[in-house]
Amino acid sequence: xxxxxxxxxxxxxxxxxxxxxxxxxxxxxxxxxxxxxxxxxxxxxxxxxxxxxxxxxxxxxxxxxxxxxxxxxxxxxxxxxxxxxxxxxxxxxxxxxxxxxxxxxxxxxxxxxxxxxxxxxxxxxxxxxxxxxxxxxxxxxxxxxxxxxxxxxxxxxxxxxxxxxxxxxxxxxxxxxxxxxxxxxxxxxxxxxxxxxxxxxxxxxxxxxxxxxxxxxxxxxxxxxxxxxxxxxxxxxxxxxxxxxxxxxxxxxxxx
Amino acid sequence: xxxxxxxxxxxxxxxxxxxxxxxxxxxxxxxxxxxxxxxxxxxxxxxxxxxxxxxxxxxxxxxxxxxxxxxxxxxxxxxxxxxxxxxxxxxxxxxxxxxxxxxxxxxxxxxxxxxxxxxxxxxxxxxxxxxxxxxxxxxxxxxxxxxxxxxxxxxxxxxxxxxxxxxxxxxxxxxxxxxxxxxxxxxxxxxxxxxxxxxxxxxxxxxxxxxxxxx
Numbered sequence: 001x002x003x004x005x006x007x008x009x010x011x012x013x014x015x016x017x018x019x020x021x022x023x024x025x026x027x028x029x030x031x032x033x034x035x036x037x038x039x040x041x042x043x044x045x046x047x048x049x050x051x052x053x054x055x056x057x058x059x060x061x062x063x064x065x066x067x068x069x070x071x072x073x074x075x076x077x078x079x080x081x082x083x084x085x086x087x088x089x090x091x092x093x094x095x096x097x098x099x100x101x102x103x104x105x106x107x108x109x110x111x112x113x114x115x116x117x118x119x120x121x122x123x124x125x126x127x128x129x130x131x132x133x134x135x136x137x138x139x140x141x142x143x144x145x146x147x148x149x150x151x152x153x154x155x156x157x158x159x160x161x162x163x164x165x166x167x168x169x170x171x172x173x174x175x176x177x178x179x180x181x182x183x184x185x186x187x188x189x190x191x192x193x194x195x196x197x198x199x200x201x202x203x204x205x206x207x208x209x210x211x212x213x214x215x216x217x218x219x220x221x222x223x224x225x226x227x228x229x230x231x232x233x234x235x236x237x238x239x240x241x242x243x244x245x246x247x248x249x250x251x252x253x254x255x256x
Numbered sequence: 257x258x259x260x261x262x263x264x265x266x267x268x269x270x271x272x273x274x275x276x277x278x279x280x281x282x283x284x285x286x287x288x289x290x291x292x293x294x295x296x297x298x299x300x301x302x303x304x305x306x307x308x309x310x311x312x313x314x315x316x317x318x319x320x321x322x323x324x325x326x327x328x329x330x331x332x333x334x335x336x337x338x339x340x341x342x343x344x345x346x347x348x349x350x351x352x353x354x355x356x357x358x359x360x361x362x363x364x365x366x367x368x369x370x371x372x373x374x375x376x377x378x379x380x381x382x383x384x385x386x387x388x389x390x391x392x393x394x395x396x397x398x399x400x401x402x403x404x405x406x407x408x409x410x411x412x413x414x415x416x417x418x419x420x421x422x423x424x425x426x427x428x429x430x431x432x433x434x435x436x437x438x439x440x441x442x443x444x445x446x447x448x449x450x451x452x453x454x455x456x457x458x459x460x461x462x463x464x465x466x467x468x469x470x471x
Contacts, residue, residue, distance in 0.1 A: 002382060002386070071277055075412065076456050098456065123414045123416075
């Protein structure tokens with residue numbers, strides 16, 4: 001099996017790094033690339049940049065941020081928020097991103113998943129899913145950063161997304177996002193059991209034990225984290241060490 | 257020290273900016289081009305690549321670059337293939353039927369097995385960081401692009417196919433995925449291929465790019 005990937009997630013609004021709770025009540029944290037560089041130097045395995053308001057206004061500010069990050073950050077970068085077409089994906093990939101994450105536009109027009117996957121390979125196409133538990137063990141897909149419900153069942157949607165060409169699933173629990181209460185393990189496990197592509201668990205990481213649980217019990221392939229890093233409660237190195245101690249395979253990393 | 261000039265072949269695939277930035281970070285002057293004269297006049301040539309083997313070979317053919325790359329190799333100009341660019345160095349691929357490659361290193365491209373050695377389902381593509389180990393018949397990393405790396409250094413892989421040289425001596429480093437030995441770095445004379453992305457492998461990868469720039 002692959003090593004579990006430790007991913008720093010940066011939510012962006014305009015030029016700023018921001019953070020909310022349940023994807024709402026967004027607070028400005030600082031300059032995205034200052035934080036990105038810090039996480040790179042701490043040994044993050046990947047970065048995810050997500051433009052939180054892009055789908056609301058139909059635009060994406062991330063090109064400039066990514067182009068500048070690509071000068072001194074040499075790990076994979078996934079970029080999402082407001083990507084509506086193969087052309088949008090092309091522009092983001094030309095800016096230095098390695099993968100694009102698509103949520104709202106894929107729900108509106110699922111063929112977009114196939115188009116991006118066909119053009120750039122499925123490893124480039126990350127299906128971003130915002131999930132909210134509606135009844136016990138039953139999750140609904142939301143779009144527009146947790147603002148709009150779709151009526152779609154999460155499990156049905158990710159299965160369809162993978163068939164259409166998604167190479168990875170970024171699975172965000174709206175219920176847990178920003179709460180530091182741990183991941184929605186039942187959600188991650190339910191999705192991991194149904195698809196053959198890697199699942200990135202996102203939303204709720206408050207301490208290293210949460211990562212260990214979502215890997216061991218939810219079968220996550222990767223973990224995305226935000227405020228645990230932004231507020232400096234743990235470094236990537238401390239989280240990596242805790243995972244390793246718990247017997248989880250992580251990338252061998254020697255700090256410079 | 258002389259600033260080396262590195263040419264990245266632009267045949268319309270993948271994230272070329274990161275490869276360019278990686279070499280610039282190492283102090284190289286970088287050109288990104290499909291122009292045969294520029295490629296042939298360069299000190300160092302890189303074949304990047306993400307995507308499918310067949311369409312990549314087709315693009316190289318349409319641009320008239322197959323002969324150009326073979327000429328680069330023949331002249332002994334250092335040549336680096338990254339990811340799909342590494343696979344193209346071999347004689348052919350089983351991806352979507354049999355497609356001929358550049359044939360600069362004898363061997364073939366095969367799918368990553370769908371099961372682990374113990375029979376469990378293996379996630380494809382292989383995405384993530386894996387440690388580099390010397391291959392069984394490797395004569396060590398001294399003098400190769402891994403000269404400055406240590407055994408166990410981890411690099412970032414994204415691939416569904418793997419490049420198998422027919423002569424095991426051409427295998428410099430492997431990684432292990434699902435218990436399988438997967439060729440990670442292959443090489444013969446001035447030609448090297450990396451299955452992983454050195455430009456996305458942090459300091460471990462930058463050491464490899466820096467080494468490629470040295471005389």
